Amino acid sequence: MNLLGIVAVSGKPGLWKALAQNKTGYILESLDALKTKMVANISTAKIAALNEITLFGLDEDIKLVDVFEKMKNSASVPDAKLDGKKLRDFFREVAPDHDEEKVYASDMKKVLNWYSIIKELPLFTEADPAASVAEEPVVAEEPVAVHGAVKPVAKKAPVKAAAKKAPEAENAPAKPNAKKPAAKKV
Secondary structure: OOOOOOOOOEEHHHHHHHHEOOOOOEEEEEEOOOOOOOEEEOOOOOOEEHHHHOOEEEOOOEEEHHHHHHHOOOOOOOOOOOOOHHHHHHHHHHHHOOOOOOOOOOHHHHHHHHHHHHHHHHHHHOOOOOOOOOOOOEEEEOOOOOOOEEEEEOOOEOOOOOOOOHHHHHHOOOOOOOOOOOOEEE
């Protein structure tokens, strides 16, 4: 499963595809039908690569991509609108070692919503390349956490800019360099 370049941004519902990186942040495109584009500022946005997010486990954390793979192979995936008991039963199948005290119903609903977004994407059905040098995971300095149950593994990973930049980045006016005032002498 090749989910490099798909990120979750705190405060922005849904999943985003990282298109490129510029001086101030990442150029993202929503994975919904609207294909909304935005620039997520590196210093303020909390971004986590989908393939780096984990669920709390009893012994060790469970990678979200492993849960997605089990969901993909599952006979039927329940709707995210079901009650917490039915969702918990399903998660006992796809993530049997998840910590039931730390993974809340809201976390399970978010995982199911994310799965419904990516299950039809070619990125989800492709096999991972053995050594992908062109793309690396996007993770900001302050990763996304959903009620403490979904968390990233890495704190920071560089991203190489795509060869073709988005039109918003090319047409953006250049900002003048800000000068700091001289320090006062006492």
